[in-house]
Amino acid sequence: MAVYMPEPYRIKMVEPLRVTTREEREEAIRRSHYNLFGLKSDQVYIDMLTDSGTGAMSDRQWAAVMMGDESYAGSRSYHRLMEVCHALFGWKYFQPVHQGRAAEKVLFPNLLKPGQVSISNMHFDTTAGHVVLCGAKPVNCVVPQALDSTSRFPFKGNMDNARLTELIGQFGRDRVGMIVITVTCNSAGGQPVSLANIRETADIASQHGIPLVIDAARFAENALFIKEREEGQSGSTIREIVRQMFASADAFTFSAKKDGIVNMGGLVAVREDGGLIEGVRRYVVPNEGFLSYGGLSGRDMEALAVGLEEGVDESFLRSYTGQTRYLVDRMVEEGIPCQQPAGGHAVFVDARQLLPHIPYDRFPAHALCVEVYREAGIRGCDVGSFMLDPDPETGAQPQAAMEFARFCIPRRTYTQAHLDYVVASILRVKERAGVLRGYRIVKAEKILRHFTAQLEPDA
Ligand SMILES: *Cc1c(COP(=O)(O)O)cnc(C)c1O
Numbered sequence: 028m029a030v031y032m033p034e035p036y037r038i039k040m041v042e043p044l045r046v047t048t049r050e051e052r053e054e055a056i057r058r059s060h061y062n063l064f065g066l067k068s069d070q071v072y073i074d075m076l077t078d079s080g081t082g083a084m085s086d087r088q089w090a091a092v093m094m095g096d097e098s099y100a101g102s103r104s105y106h107r108l109m110e111v112c113h114a115l116f117g118w119k120y121f122q123p124v125h126q127g128r129a130a131e132k133v134l135f136p137n138l139l140k141p142g143q144v145s146i147s148n149m150h151f152d153t154t155a156g157h158v159v160l161c162g163a164k165p166v167n168c169v170v171p172q173a174l175d176s177t178s179r180f181p182f183k184g185n186m187d188n189a190r191l192t193e194l195i196g197q198f199g200r201d202r203v204g205m206i207v208i209t210v211t212c213n214s215a216g217g218q219p220v221s222l223a224n225i226r227e228t229a230d231i232a233s234q235h236g237i238p239l240v241i242d243a244a245r246f247a248e249n250a251l252f253i254k255e256r257e258e259g260q261s262g263s264t265i266r267e268i269v270r271q272m273f274a275s276a277d278a279f280t281f282s283a284k285k286d287g288i289v290n291m292g293g294l295v296a297v298r299e300d301g302g303l304i305e306g307v308r309r310y311v312v313p314n315e316g317f318l319s320y321g322g323l324s325g326r327d328m329e330a331l332a333v334g335l336e337e338g339v340d341e342s343f344l345r346s347y348t349g350q351t352r353y354l355v356d357r358m359v360e361e362g363i364p365c366q367q368p369a370g371g372h373a374v375f376v377d378a379r380q381l382l383p384h385i386p387y388d389r390f391p392a393h394a395l396c397v398e399v400y401r402e403a404g405i406r407g408c409d410v411g412s413f414m415l416d417p418d419p420e421t422g423a424q425p426q427a428a429m430e431f432a433r434f435c436i437p438r439r440t441y442t443q444a445h446l447d448y449v450v451a452s453i454l455r456v457k458e459r460a461g462v463l464r465g466y467r468i469v470k471a472e473k474i475l476r477h478f479t480a481q482l483e484p485d486a
Pocket residue numbers: 079126127128129151153154209213242244245281282283284285292293
């Protein structure tokens with residue numbers, strides 16, 4: 028039986044939700060050209076599009092907002108954020124930026140030259156986008172267990188280090204601009220990376236003199252999974268594990284909208300001296316703003332300083348990842364195929380298994396999300412072939428390793444009853460899965476098309 032853990036907080040402020048009719052939803056999805064990003068939030072009942080920037084701030088964070096120092100240079104709030112970062116990660120340089128992709132934008136041009144490759148367990152979509160914008164190519168190298176949604180392997184986010192060594196040999200050291208470890212591995216289902224695996228990747232990177240970058244969006248959840256699942260780690264604190272995870276990388280990018288529990292914010296960090304931080308700053312000033320705010324207001328930095336501390340609180344992490352586990356366990360009890368074991372921030376429904384009659388280039392996971400929206404006003408999103416841009420040279424549609432329909436859980440936002448409603452709704456869609464049809468793209472951008480593409484139901 029799926030177990031729901033009581034939350035270590037209570038509700039102090041509420042935001043009313045609007046319930047829509049099926050006719051309203053039919054009309055809304057048609058008007059948004061069958062792209063879920065095109066819906067107005069009032070047309071959505073439970074919004075599981077993303078956990079990014081959608082969590083609830085605490086009373087302490089809102090109190091800190093009032094303490095924001097909006098000085099252009101040398102803001103008190105900036106220094107407070109720096110103190111929290113130094114204490115948590117133990118690195119030398121931290122630069123605020125407005126969100127995770129801004130961190131990518133100011134860091135990657137220092138590491139990647141045109142014609143090079145970036146190797147990662149799995150590049151997040153904006154990460155791959157910024158690699159391509161540098162004229163380089165993203166190559167994914169996750170362990171094969173990640174691609175089998177029924178395997179119970181505890182660290183499905185791990186880098187396949189044997190293959191990494193092979194790839195470096197194939198490309199030649201000079202063509203590999205950077206190695207990126209994404210924790211948790213979002214695109215593989217929010218799956219964690221073990222400490223042993225991070226250390227092994229770091230050794231390979233340093234042997235070849237290749238810079239190692241951590242994409243740290245969900246570092247705290249990853250630390251909890253290490254504590255729960257990795258041998259010899261159950262006695263460590265989350266903060267001790269975080270220190271070890273970051274012990275040997277050269278730089279990290281961080282979308283604070285996830286484990287920082289803020290609505291907007293990000294960081295880029297450099298572990299030590301060596302010229303990289305100067306390169307980053309050169310991009311920050313013209314793109315993000317002066318160094319002591321980097322695109323954030325003083326109050327944003329205050330909220331982030333508190334959020335970073337609350338985000339590594341073990342009781343919070345157990346409750347949050349517990350919600351995900353509950354949702355996955357309930358789905359599996361009902362025979363809905365999901366990535367298992369549960370990852371950190373979302374449930375990933377295996378749409379290839381649920382809709383085997385829809386081919387990858389008709390986007391089964393997207394089709395499932397549209398139908399769940401129609402059924403119940405729940406908004407998820409495709410993490411499958413629809414999310415993959417066509418090959419820039421041939422224009423061919425790549426096939427994703429997995430066709431996942433992702434339903435994210437915003438932090439501290441929804442209750443057990445909401446999650447039960449999600450299970451019941453997806454179950455009703457599952458019962459008529461055989462009649463669902465795929466979608467064709469009728470209009471799209473070349474990079475990150477899934478945000479704005481227009482689609483039509485397949486004839
Ligand atoms: C969200 C995310 C990013 C990008 O961050 P934004 O704040 O959305 O710009 C990069 N990598 C991973 C793994 C993410 O989840």
